[in-house]
Amino acid sequence: MNTKHTVLTYLSLITFIVLSLFLWSCNTGENAIFYTLENEKRTVDNTLPNEVTVTGIVKIGDYYYVSLGAIYRRNASNSENKWDPITIKMNGESSSGLCNNLAYFNGKLYGAFIMDSSDQTATSFGLYSATVNTNTTEIDWSGPINIGASQSEIQIVRLFIVNGTLIVITKEETALPYNLYYSTDGSNFSHCATTFDLLPNDCTFFNSQYWLIVGNKIYTGNLSSFSEISTTNYPEGKVSGTYFGGIYYSSDFGALYLSSRDGKIFSTTDGTTWKTANGGEPIKVSDKAVPFGIFYQINSNLMLLGTDGYGFYRIIGGDITNSANIKRFSDNTKAELYSASVLKFFKDPSTNPTVIFACTSGYGLWSNADYSSLFQDSSWGRE
Amino acid sequence: MLWKYRKLFVVFVLIVTVSGIIFSESKEKKTQTVPLYSLGDQTLSINGGLFVPLFFQATDGSVKPTNLTPGGVGSLKWGVYLNGNVKVNLEAGGVFAFSPNFNTLLILPITLSGEYVFNYFPFNFPVYLGTGITITRYQTYTHVDFILKPGLSAYWQYNTLWSFGINFVYWWIFQPATGDQPSYETRMGNFLEISLSALYHF
Numbered sequence: 001m002n003t004k005h006t007v008l009t010y011l012s013l014i015t016f017i018v019l020s021l022f023l024w025s026c027n028t029g030e031n032a033i034f035y036t037l038e039n040e041k042r043t044v045d046n047t048l049p050n051e052v053t054v055t056g057i058v059k060i061g062d063y064y065y066v067s068l069g070a071i072y073r074r075n076a077s078n079s080e081n082k083w084d085p086i087t088i089k090m091n092g093e094s095s096s097g098l099c100n101n102l103a104y105f106n107g108k109l110y111g112a113f114i115m116d117s118s119d120q121t122a123t124s125f126g127l128y129s130a131t132v133n134t135n136t137t138e139i140d141w142s143g144p145i146n147i148g149a150s151q152s153e154i155q156i157v158r159l160f161i162v163n164g165t166l167i168v169i170t171k172e173e174t175a176l177p178y179n180l181y182y183s184t185d186g187s188n189f190s191h192c193a194t195t196f197d198l199l200p201n202d203c204t205f206f207n208s209q210y211w212l213i214v215g216n217k218i219y220t221g222n223l224s225s226f227s228e229i230s231t232t233n234y235p236e237g238k239v240s241g242t243y244f245g246g247i248y249y250s251s252d253f254g255a256l257y258l259s260s261r262d263g264k265i266f267s268t269t270d271g272t273t274w275k276t277a278n279g280g281e282p283i284k285v286s287d288k289a290v291p292f293g294i295f296y297q298i299n300s301n302l303m304l305l306g307t308d309g310y311g312f313y314r315i316i317g318g319d320i321t322n323s324a325n326i327k328r329f330s331d332n333t334k335a336e337l338y339s340a341s342v343l344k345f346f347k348d349p350s351t352n353p354t355v356i357f358a359c360t361s362g363y364g365l366w367s368n369a370d371y372s373s374l375f376q377d378s379s380w381g382r383e
Numbered sequence: 384m385l386w387k388y389r390k391l392f393v394v395f396v397l398i399v400t401v402s403g404i405i406f407s408e409s410k411e412k413k414t415q416t417v418p419l420y421s422l423g424d425q426t427l428s429i430n431g432g433l434f435v436p437l438f439f440q441a442t443d444g445s446v447k448p449t450n451l452t453p454g455g456v457g458s459l460k461w462g463v464y465l466n467g468n469v470k471v472n473l474e475a476g477g478v479f480a481f482s483p484n485f486n487t488l489l490i491l492p493i494t495l496s497g498e499y500v501f502n503y504f505p506f507n508f509p510v511y512l513g514t515g516i517t518i519t520r521y522q523t524y525t526h527v528d529f530i531l532k533p534g535l536s537a538y539w540q541y542n543t544l545w546s547f548g549i550n551f552v553y554w555w556i557f558q559p560a561t562g563d564q565p566s567y568e569t570r571m572g573n574f575l576e577i578s579l580s581a582l583y584h585f
Contacts, residue, residue, distance in 0.1 A: 031524040031526070032526075032569070033488070033519050033526050033558065034449075034556075035568040036524065037488065038449065038450060043484050286523075333484055335486050335522060
C-alpha cells in the first residue's frame with residue numbers, strides 16, 4: 001500500500017510537471033524553424049579559401065583580385081568561379097610577402113605587404129605597385145614606393161581612395177604612431193602634418209573637406225593637415241566613449257553618414273546638424289548594441305552598412321530617421337555571413353545584374369549576383 | 384486554435400498517466416511468462432543512436448523535405464512499474480542534425496510515456512506512447528513545441544538488474560506558426576529514432 005501510494009505520488013508529480021511545462025510553453029517561438037529548414041538551400045561555395053580574412057578586392061579587366069595574405073583572382077564571367085592563386089614577385093624575384101591591402105588607382109594595382117627576411121629573423125613592410133598583366137597569374141611588384149618614411153620600419157595599415165586621391169595610413173614606432181600619406185598620382189606622396197594616437201578608421205570627402213574618423217574623434221582637413229571638429233558640431237547623443245566605425249558622403253542621398261561602435265547611425269547635410277537613427281537610441285540585437293562599421297553605396301536607393309559581428313545592414317532611401325529603412329541581413333542559415341565582421345564591400349557595376357561582394361574577417365569572401373531591389377538575402381554565396 | 388490543442392493534450396496526458404492504473408487491474412495473457420517486476424520497481428535507461436529526419440508536413444497535407452542530414456540522438460529515461468507489464472516513464476534527451484549549410488539543429492524533448500511490456504523471458508517487448516514538449520533550437524531561433532512519440536523496443540534480459548535492447552521511436556512534432564508568423568509556415572515534423580539501450584532495474 002505504501003509502495004502504491006509512492007507510485008501515485010510520483011505519477012501526480014510527473015503529470016503536474018509535464019502539464020505545467022506544456023501550458024507554460026504551448027508552442028512558442030518567433031521563427032518557424034521547420035519552415036526555415038525546408039527552404040534552406042546549400043550555399044554556393046567557390047574555390048576561394050573560406051576561413052580567411054579578405055582585406056581587399058579590386059577588379060582589373062575581366063578579373064577580380066582579392067588579398068587575404070596571398071592574392072587570388074578569378075574571371076568575372078567564369079561560370080566555374082574558380083579562383084587561382086597569384087604568384088608574387090618583388091622586383092623580378094620570387095617573394096613570400098603577405099598582402100594585407102589592395103587598391104586599384106590610376107591604372108595600377110597597389111598592395112601593402114609584410115615580408116619576412118630570408119632567415120626569418122626580421123620583418124619588413126612596404127607599399128608596392130604593379131601594372132597587372134591579366135594574361136598571367138603572376139604579378140611582379142615594384143617597390144617599396146618611397147612614400148616619405150623609412151620603408152622597412154613602418155607598417156601600412158589602411159589604403160583609401162577618396163576624391164581621386166590615394167591615402168595611405170601607416171603605423172610607426174612613435175608616440176603618435178599613425179601617420180597619413182597621400183598622393184594624387186600614385187608616385188609622389190606627401191605627409192600629413194597631423195599624426196594620430198589611434199587608427200584612422202575611415203575617410204570621406206564632404207563640403208570641400210576630407211573627413212576622418214579616429215577613435216571617438218572626427219577630424220576635417222585638406223590632407224596636408226587635419227583638425228578636430230568643434231565639440232558643438234558632434235552629433236547629439238554621441239557620448240565621449242563613442243568610437244566611430246565608418247564615415248561616408250553619399251552624393252546620391254546628399255548627406256554625410258556616420259556610424260558608431262555603440263549601435264548608432266547619424267546623418268547630416270551641413271556637417272553640424274545631425275539626424276539620428278532609431279530615435280537616438282542604439283540599434284540592438286539581443287540587447288547588445290550593434291558595432292557598426294563602414295558604409296558602401298550600392299545604387300541610388302541602397303547603401304550597405306557593415307558591422308562587427310552582425311553581418312551587415314541595408315539603408316534604403318537614405319532616410320535613417322525611419323526605422324523601416326534600416327534592415328539587417330536576414331538569412332541566418334548563412335551563419336558565417338549573418339554573424340560576420342564585414343570589413344569591405346565591393347560592387348562590379350559592369351555586370352548585369354550588379355555583383356556585390358562582402359569581405360569578412362575570418363569568414364572569407366561572399367558575393368551576391370542577384371542583388372536587385374528585392375534584396376535577395378538568400379542569394380548570397382561564398383566565393 | 385491553440386486552446387483546442389491544449390485541451391486535447393491535457394486529455395491525452397491524463398489518459399496516458401491513468402492507463403497504467405487501468406491496465407494494472409487487467410489480467411495478463413497466459414502466453415506470456417511471469418514478469419520479474421512489480422508495482423514500485425524502477426528502471427533507468429540510457430539510450431543513444433541514430434536520428435532519421437523523415438519529412439515535414441504542411442497543414443494542407445502536403446509533404447515537404449526536411450533538408451536535414453541523419454543525426455544523433457541520446458536520452459535518459461526513468462520508469463516505474465505499475466504492475467508486471469505496465470510502466471510509466473519520464474524521458475529527457477537531445478537530438479542533433481545538420482542543415483544543408485551544416486548548421487546544427489538541436490531538439491531537446493521532455494516526455495512522459497505510458498508503456499506496456501510483453502514479457503517472453505529472456506526477452507521483453509515494450510510498446511509505448513510518449514508525449515510532452517520539445518525545445519527546438521536552430522541558429523538564433525528557438526521554438527517550444529508539442530511532441531508525440533510512439534515506439535517499440537526489444538530487450539534482452541541479461542540478469543535481474545540489466546537489460547539491453549533496441550528502440551524504434553517515431554517522433555511527431557507539431558510546430559505551428561506563432562507570434563507574427565504566417566499560418567502557412569505551420570509544419571509537422573516527422574522523424575525516426577533508432578537507438579540502443581542499456582536498462583538498469585532497481
